[in-house]
Structures are given as structure tokens and as C-alpha cells.
Amino acid sequence: MNGTDKAGLGVGLIGTGYMGKCHALAWNAVASTFGDVERPRLVALADASADLARGKAREFGFASATGDWRDLLANPDVDVISITTPNRFHAEMAIEALKAGKHVWCEKPMAPRLEEAEAMHAAWRASGKVAALGFNYIQNPAMRLIRKLISEGAIGMVNHVRMEMDEDFMADAQAPFAMRNEASAGYGALDDFAVHPLSLLRYVLGGVAEVFGEMSRPYAERPDGKGGRRAIENYDIATALLRLDNGASGVLTVNRAAWGRKGRIQLQLFGEGGSIVFDQERFNEVQLFQHEGAEETQGFRTILSAPVHKPYDRFIPAPGHGLGFNDLKVIECRELIGRIRGEQASIFDFDDGIAIEKTVHAIADSFGKGGWVKVT
Numbered sequence: 001m002n003g004t005d006k007a008g009l010g011v012g013l014i015g016t017g018y019m020g021k022c023h024a025l026a027w028n029a030v031a032s033t034f035g036d037v038e039r040p041r042l043v044a045l046a047d048a049s050a051d052l053a054r055g056k057a058r059e060f061g062f063a064s065a066t067g068d069w070r071d072l073l074a075n076p077d078v079d080v081i082s083i084t085t086p087n088r089f090h091a092e093m094a095i096e097a098l099k100a101g102k103h104v105w106c107e108k109p110m111a112p113r114l115e116e117a118e119a120m121h122a123a124w125r126a127s128g129k130v131a132a133l134g135f136n137y138i139q140n141p142a143m144r145l146i147r148k149l150i151s152e153g154a155i156g157m158v159n160h161v162r163m164e165m166d167e168d169f170m171a172d173a174q175a176p177f178a179m180r181n182e183a184s185a186g187y188g189a190l191d192d193f194a195v196h197p198l199s200l201l202r203y204v205l206g207g208v209a210e211v212f213g214e215m216s217r218p219y220a221e222r223p224d225g226k227g228g229r230r231a232i233e234n235y236d237i238a239t240a241l242l243r244l245d246n247g248a249s250g251v252l253t254v255n256r257a258a259w260g261r262k263g264r265i266q267l268q269l270f271g272e273g274g275s276i277v278f279d280q281e282r283f284n285e286v287q288l289f290q291h292e293g294a295e296e297t298q299g300f301r302t303i304l305s306a307p308v309h310k311p312y313d314r315f316i317p318a319p320g321h322g323l324g325f326n327d328l329k330v331i332e333c334r335e336l337i338g339r340i341r342g343e344q345a346s347i348f349d350f351d352d353g354i355a356i357e358k359t360v361h362a363i364a365d366s367f368g369k370g371g372w373v374k375v376t
Contacts (some may be wrong), residue, residue: 156272
């Protein structure tokens, strides 16, 4: 392959869980949805079990399956590799794929340790290949609208940002100890969750200059599944004060033990002349307040995603019907193909990823030191 998709990019997929299926759906749907790219060739799928891989290959539409992910690196028909494994495997797989001359589409975060993320970044720089990260929430047409509103000065200079991400899959104190509770998985909510609101912040406004962080455990231990208890090794809650590159202040808080919250990412942007609010649980809405006109009629107005908000129109020809999580992955897949073809494309590459990783690690460093830390 020569970096175009004239014959359809050859795809290799590592991992067949929740995000593996999400990537497979995107690779299957991108040509039908957008109509301007050749249909990708689903060449090979890998999982830890060869039997599992064969079953998932049939389900997802891949031509072959293997129990060894390295087989994908040696396959000349594979042009791009989707990495959807647990975080601790990302670095080795991405680095080896890039060394093998493959483009990479890796789920977030880059890696649990900053040194690993930096090694991924260096391997990408040396490869000449495209390496994209799975920050699909930036692909929401609502986010594109918010970015446009800010760039056009719809609320004036932004002076304060508040961001939250909350889910409740670890809210039950009696839920068993899981892989995500291990120190090897990273800091916990900070790198598992915070990368998402930080990606939205970077997309619509810019980066973070300085942080003051705090992390906590709502529960000290969990059942170990063997009749005993096991100590929690990372943190389910994290909070940080932020000083942004543009001089604005900010607050970030993330919690994966928040009863009642299912997929909430709230982004509030306050400016000199108004405010913008987005809530992931109301996926297709943007709330806009502008301080103008008669005071008695001022208030937040709801902007509902519609075909005018590209590329919503590629999915649905009418407003009010709504996009979903998997649709954003299809958009991200199209942007990735565009970048591989040499087009201007809206993806977060490893430059964006390392900036977010450095912010996350600065927050953790600040927690340890008990003071402000610059994001280098």
C-alpha cells in the first residue's frame, strides 16, 4: 500500500471487547456513511484466545483471526492497526506497529506511565506514519459548533472553564476488585476519565499551563472474589485546579463512583459576554447564553444538532433524531482515513495525546507534592 485507500485500507484489529467492537462497527460503516472513501478491507483480527478471535472475526466481518497480535505486524495486507486492548498494553503494541510500518489507531489514554507515552510519541515521530488516538468525543458535531462559537467570539474571551466526568460503574462498595483497580492500570479516574474532558478542552479552547491536583478513594478495599478483601491500588476520584494557556482559570473533577451518573461529561465555558454548556448525557444539545438584547428575554437557549451541523447530515437527514457514541467513532474513522490520504483532518494525533498525558501526570505529581505544578 502507498498510503492511499484506492484499494481500501487493509485493517488489523487487536482486541474484541467493547471498544474493539466499536472500532469494527466504524470500519464496517465508514464507506456507507460517507460515500467518499473506498470500503476498508477487514484483513485480520487478534485476541488473546485464538478461539475467541475466530468467533469475533466471524461476527465483525474480518477475513482471518489469530491469538497472537504480532501476526498482524507481519501481514503485508494490513495497512492500519486498531489497538483496543487494556491501557497497559497500548505502548508496546503501538510502538511495534509503527516500527512495522503500520498506521495506528489507538484507544485512549496513551499509556499508564509517562515514559511509555513518550516512547510511543518518539516511535510515531520516527515512523512517518499516522497515529491517531480514540478521543471520539471531539468528533461530536456539537463540539465542532462550540469550537466555532468560541473562535467567532460568540461569548467573548473565555475566562473560566468547569469540567466534570462522572459514571457509577464503581459506585457499589461491594463490587469485586477489578483490573481497573490495579496500580498497573494507572492512577485510576485521572487517566481513565480525565483525558476525555481534557481532550474537549484542548479541542475547543487550548491546553493547560499549570495544575493543582487531588485524588481520593471512596472505598479502601473491595471483595477479592475468593472470600477475602483486596486493597484498592489507585483512585476513583480526582480533582484539579487549572490555569490554562490562554490565562483562563479552570476546575476539573472526575468520579467513577458517582451513583446515578452513566456517561456524564459536562463542559461549562464562561466568557465576557456569555456562557456555553454541554452535557454528554444530552449528547445532541448545546446550551448557549449571550448577554445581549432585552434583559427580560435573556436566557440560555438550546441548540439541537441538525444536518446543518456537519457531518450529522451523513447519518440523518432531519434534525432532532440524534447521533450516538458509535456514530462518533465512524466520524473519527473517516477523519483517520482522511489524514492517511494526506487531507486536513480533525483527529488527535500523538502530539495532542502527549500534551494531554503530560497534563494528567502533572496533576498526579501535584497531588504528591501538594502544590502547583507546571505542565511541561
